[in-house]
Amino acid sequence: MTTALATARATARKPATMAQALNRALRDALADDPSVHLLGEDIGTLGGVFRITDGLAKEFGDSRCTDTPLAEAGILGTAVGMAMYGLRPVVEMQFDAFAYPAFEQLVSHVSRMRNRTRGELPLPLTIRVPYGGGIGGVEHHSDSSEAYYLHTPGLHVVTPATVADAYGLLRAAIASDDPVIFLEPKRLYWSKADWSPDAPDEVPGIGQAVVRRPGRSATLITYGPSVPVCLEAAEAAEADGWDLEVLDLRSLMPFDDETLTASVRRTGRAVVVHESAGFGGAGAEIAARVTERCFHHLEAPVLRVTGFDIPYPPPMLERHHLPSVDRILDAVARLQWDEGGA
Amino acid sequence: MTTALATARATARKPATMAQALNRALRDALADDPSVHLLGEDIGTLGGVFRITDGLAKEFGDSRCTDTPLAEAGILGTAVGMAMYGLRPVVEMQFDAFAYPAFEQLVSHVSRMRNRTRGELPLPLTIRVPYGGGIGGVEHHSDSSEAYYLHTPGLHVVTPATVADAYGLLRAAIASDDPVIFLEPKRLYWSKADWSPDAPDEVPGIGQAVVRRPGRSATLITYGPSVPVCLEAAEAAEADGWDLEVLDLRSLMPFDDETLTASVRRTGRAVVVHESAGFGGAGAEIAARVTERCFHHLEAPVLRVTGFDIPYPPPMLERHHLPSVDRILDAVARLQWDEGGA
Amino acid sequence: MTVLDQPVWHPRTEPAPLLPDAEPYRVLGTPQARTLEPGLLTELYGRLVRGRRYNRQATALTKQGRLAVYPSSTGQEACQIAAALALRPQDWIFPSYRDTLAVVARGVDPVQVLTLLRGDWHSGYDSRACHVAPLSTPLATQLPHAVGLAHAARLQGDDVVALAMVGDGGTSEGDFHEALNFAAVWRAPVVFFVQNNGFAISVPLAKQTAAPSFAHKAVGYGMPGRLVDGNDAAAVHEVLTEAVRQAREGGGPTLVEAVTYRIEAHTNADDAGRYRDDAEVEAWRDRDPIALLEQELRARGLFDESLVSEVEDDAERMAADLRDRMNEDPALDPMDLFAHVYAEPTPQLREQAEMLRAELDAEAGS
Amino acid sequence: MTVLDQPVWHPRTEPAPLLPDAEPYRVLGTPQARTLEPGLLTELYGRLVRGRRYNRQATALTKQGRLAVYPSSTGQEACQIAAALALRPQDWIFPSYRDTLAVVARGVDPVQVLTLLRGDWHSGYDSRACHVAPLSTPLATQLPHAVGLAHAARLQGDDVVALAMVGDGGTSEGDFHEALNFAAVWRAPVVFFVQNNGFAISVPLAKQTAAPSFAHKAVGYGMPGRLVDGNDAAAVHEVLTEAVRQAREGGGPTLVEAVTYRIEAHTNADDAGRYRDDAEVEAWRDRDPIALLEQELRARGLFDESLVSEVEDDAERMAADLRDRMNEDPALDPMDLFAHVYAEPTPQLREQAEMLRAELDAEAGS
Numbered sequence A, B: 001m002t003t004a005l006a007t008a009r010a011t012a013r014k015p016a017t018m019a020q021a022l023n024r025a026l027r028d029a030l031a032d033d034p035s036v037h038l039l040g041e042d043i044g045t046l047g048g049v050f051r052i053t054d055g056l057a058k059e060f061g062d063s064r065c066t067d068t069p070l071a072e073a074g075i076l077g078t079a080v081g082m083a084m085y086g087l088r089p090v091v092e093m094q095f096d097a098f099a100y101p102a103f104e105q106l107v108s109h110v111s112r113m114r115n116r117t118r119g120e121l122p123l124p125l126t127i128r129v130p131y132g133g134g135i136g137g138v139e140h141h142s143d144s145s146e147a148y149y150l151h152t153p154g155l156h157v158v159t160p161a162t163v164a165d166a167y168g169l170l171r172a173a174i175a176s177d178d179p180v181i182f183l184e185p186k187r188l189y190w191s192k193a194d195w196s197p198d199a200p201d202e203v204p205g206i207g208q209a210v211v212r213r214p215g216r217s218a219t220l221i222t223y224g225p226s227v228p229v230c231l232e233a234a235e236a237a238e239a240d241g242w243d244l245e246v247l248d249l250r251s252l253m254p255f256d257d258e259t260l261t262a263s264v265r266r267t268g269r270a271v272v273v274h275e276s277a278g279f280g281g282a283g284a285e286i287a288a289r290v291t292e293r294c295f296h297h298l299e300a301p302v303l304r305v306t307g308f309d310i311p312y313p314p315p316m317l318e319r320h321h322l323p324s325v326d327r328i329l330d331a332v333a334r335l336q337w338d339e340g341g342a
Numbered sequence C, D: 001m002t003v004l005d006q007p008v009w010h011p012r013t014e015p016a017p018l019l020p021d022a023e024p025y026r027v028l029g030t031p032q033a034r035t036l037e038p039g040l041l042t043e044l045y046g047r048l049v050r051g052r053r054y055n056r057q058a059t060a061l062t063k064q065g066r067l068a069v070y071p072s073s074t075g076q077e078a079c080q081i082a083a084a085l086a087l088r089p090q091d092w093i094f095p096s097y098r099d100t101l102a103v104v105a106r107g108v109d110p111v112q113v114l115t116l117l118r119g120d121w122h123s124g125y126d127s128r129a130c131h132v133a134p135l136s137t138p139l140a141t142q143l144p145h146a147v148g149l150a151h152a153a154r155l156q157g158d159d160v161v162a163l164a165m166v167g168d169g170g171t172s173e174g175d176f177h178e179a180l181n182f183a184a185v186w187r188a189p190v191v192f193f194v195q196n197n198g199f200a201i202s203v204p205l206a207k208q209t210a211a212p213s214f215a216h217k218a219v220g221y222g223m224p225g226r227l228v229d230g231n232d233a234a235a236v237h238e239v240l241t242e243a244v245r246q247a248r249e250g251g252g253p254t255l256v257e258a259v260t261y262r263i264e265a266h267t268n269a270d271d272a273g274r275y276r277d278d279a280e281v282e283a284w285r286d287r288d289p290i291a292l293l294e295q296e297l298r299a300r301g302l303f304d305e306s307l308v309s310e311v312e313d314d315a316e317r318m319a320a321d322l323r324d325r326m327n328e329d330p331a332l333d334p335m336d337l338f339a340h341v342y343a344e345p346t347p348q349l350r351e352q353a354e355m356l357r358a359e360l361d362a363e364a365g366s
Ligand SMILES: Cc1ncc(C[n+]2csc(CCOP(=O)(O)OP(=O)(O)O)c2C)c(N)n1
Pocket: B041, B070, B094, B098, B101, C098, C137, C138, C139, C166, C167, C168, C169, C170, C171, C197, C199, C200, C201, C262, C266
């Protein structure tokens, strides 16, 4: 459902960070729809610890961009009530690990209210969660919790990897009549691209994967913070004669089986890459369903390059944990090139 | 690490339910080790809503088997403190969905305290969670939450499917120096077997899968409440000429790759069966790792028969959601028998 | 009028609140009761009798296998009826699983109210239409919803109050605390109503709290707390009505504790004999909410044959209708499992729905 | 002696608690201060000066890239030092990330205390040996741990008190509520110590609570609440010592609120200029905890050159040692990532460890 209107671009593109694009998405949503309300810790005067809500309380007032008391279950629980009354709350969880106190509200209510009430009480709620590591954060500041969310029926789970997607997906999430977990890759907040919010072909819908780099030898399947790492790996792989396709899922639920299946059927080989622990992670689902759908096209089992099955490491050791270009290339090398053809 | 002592059986076997075996395991643990303390809602005078702690408060006193205030995070959080002081708490969560309030304590502390303190503060904690459906429970009483737990490094996750395992695994869980999520299949509470707690060869260690029924055609991989369903399916499959192996994982973390891999390499085909939603469920991990390890032995992709990706249905509709013998047989039939040999 | 541009919290400079009364507030049997409108007393009486009959009928339905489970509010009818009567149509009520009677008293079809407990769906009425949130099973989780809804209504400039119901056990949950705090800081038009019936399943009050009363908890949030006799329908009605009025007028939230008693077991599946004496139950029958009203009506000369027969006929009609309609099998479509998970089913759900459709077709064909 | 066979809760029949004082309790500058031991005053003074120096040094280390982040307790030194001094060796303290100074004052090696914030591991000291729980990052989550530990000790018949520290913001979390309730019901020997420093990062008190004080929250749990001037080291010391004594003697938990102020930004990474005026900070400097002690010492004729130079030399020695040792790179073994996840690594972790080992060997070889 991309709103890929073929209109001329109204505004020139300028360098922008992902943080700026997110800020602009929130601002435009607030301006366009009076039912949009932001809730969170430090999102008002301070503009959020990552400054994603910078200036919004000033522009729209404290009631549209509200500093709540410090209680994540309370934030999400009151947001549920606001949505029941017809508002469209956008909640910020300050860091991934600080969303856990709201887990019961999320699983027992947010994900189920529409179903419980046969559609009478939909919850058009967006939950923004900065996630992932690589920023030198102390314990509890670098979790990747997507696997908990994507296993919870009733939630949508999306995560941008580019400046344009950050804007487009966040607008789509806020516009959605379903609850969306919007995972923001912390370490890409300051990544930059030439971008204009008025370029409508850059507004992706929810549920569509995208090929970031076409290739013929194998598919790297990834999302969020690992997309740039995979692109870098694909560049490096060229030297070894591998032409890697990089597929950015963007949405973990709904899942774009079509794009993924088409890619892997073409390449015959795949590696899934993500930061979170591998065991029971998103990569398990991806590998399993790719295999179900592409079994006879596969030259080798789908491999996974993920974080280890350990609590997220302290800053000084995190580089050993995170999927690296080298580890991705090692996995590509293990795709049984002798037995099938590249 | 089975304690498979070859001693003579001291006591005759008698019919017992899984509930009775669990009760006996708790009783024996309380009697053997003064540091074992039970905490939970209604576990004292009432003996638990499923009567698993029946008689224990009377026998061991309120301080060993304590009715807590009604707050799951508080129960788990105080249990963490008790374990920090050297006790060995065993916590009961009344139902699967009521463990969610304790999710932050679980993920941010229970699973990480040992690692955080480089082994100085291990948490020998057992968290008993009745789980799964099939008992006609109203909303929130039939969740299968194992995928959340097995993706959380630092936790062990086990689930018995037989009376003997219920006793043996619970004793092993309580004896473990690591936190163990002990998932009790609600609808097997009243399942019966001839059993004696004194038969030592029936005490499995944590981390070992077991072949419940040997077979040559394909492997059904399952655990907990789905084990009897798979055994029934295997019986029924005989009529169609399939000789199915049924593998009961017993422990989802640690994971017994060895037993599993050996079985699938032998049979060349596998179906994973569980109740929880399929997307991002335990079956995804199982299918992915079986495929990684047995790729060239597989005649067909590993298939999954699971609950739908929906909130657990109301009682009158749950039979349409749960993996049934028919659905398992349908999956077996789809294992591409034409292309490979049975 | 809208409060959009006013700050939604108030500064922490209010005078310190007073401690709630140490004794529950009572009206029936006191001189004040003599000033009550006869109409109010007879209405309360009729509704309580009808409510008890409803509880009895629902319990009977569990025995006939027509309800999966029923948590009876017998003994707590005064709380249930007063909660419903204290609200105007535009107000919302956030009930828990034991509060079916309050929802019925609010005017929702009893059969729809019992949907959850019958097992045909998770919630049976249209929450938006009747301003009743779904019956909440996870304890205290509905309280922040009430706060959010009341806050949202206030932000929109609407005159709406939310009444949030919770049991003594539920007060121990973190959600209770967070909800009260948000409500106080936002000065949201919410009334928190704790029915302290002495037990959380088997766990008695002394293992649940060391507070002098739940009403005392209000102090720590900077809101008024009221302690009321939960078996005195007139007193509960007065206290809740007053709290609702205060909320409407911008006075912020109130915490009301009604002291009452759960006469039946936790549900039909529970065996209360395992954890409490019959003598305790009997002692509470002396303070039966219907008997208290009857005494008052008698003292006022309002209790006569015609009232009794009118009230009982009404209750029996309701019970007969409930029984008849609950004896019909609900029409269920298994495909509904996929209909409301999302606004639009995901491709994954479409696949799964097709599989079930094929199975059902095969079943129907065979 | 053991309490194993006594019920661990007490019945809900205690007299209603009194409301805490409306004004924070003060000692310095009052006639009562004249009765304090000179030794206590000079010790507090020395420790506060040293504490401030520690805060300054740690902040400097963030600028030099030697600490990932530092949440300074400048302005709150009286609370930090009093917390450490109120405890005996067998007692436990449950600090949050801002309470490094309390942990140092308790005698733990400052370099080990800073491990979390330096980023070489999650916790740097042996909690069992020093009776200090790891610095807690998820707010309020450490409070139930304190209750459980104190309860366990009491069940074992051990004379141990747990001091649980939390900020004003942290009181809004559900864990705060659940911990206080468990402690009150179990009558656990715990002291809850709220440092109300006016802010949760940028969020001021008025958006956090509508309560007259956090001490007032004690009423709702049936425990005593004390409100104290958090910049008055003698007052905090007295109140905490008294609360610890009461806990030891079976009197159950106390909730203490110390009113203080966070002079620095939330951490070095925060920009407080975005949400508060310098004037407010300046106003609080008038109630600087060190200055208040100095005034008292002067009034008592205890403030002289030799005290000042002794105290400052001591602080400088500590700071120099801290700087020197923090400038050494910690020795880290990446293989430790797998060493403590479980008592025994799982087969899965063994595989993963082998992979990392091979990578490290390759790196070392190349
Ligand atoms: C979060 C949560 N934990 C546990 C339960 C299981 N449970 C259902 S009712 C109940 C007791 C509730 O007691 P109370 O709040 O006093 O309400 P009452 O049943 O007396 O009306 C419990 C523990 C639940 N429903 N939700």
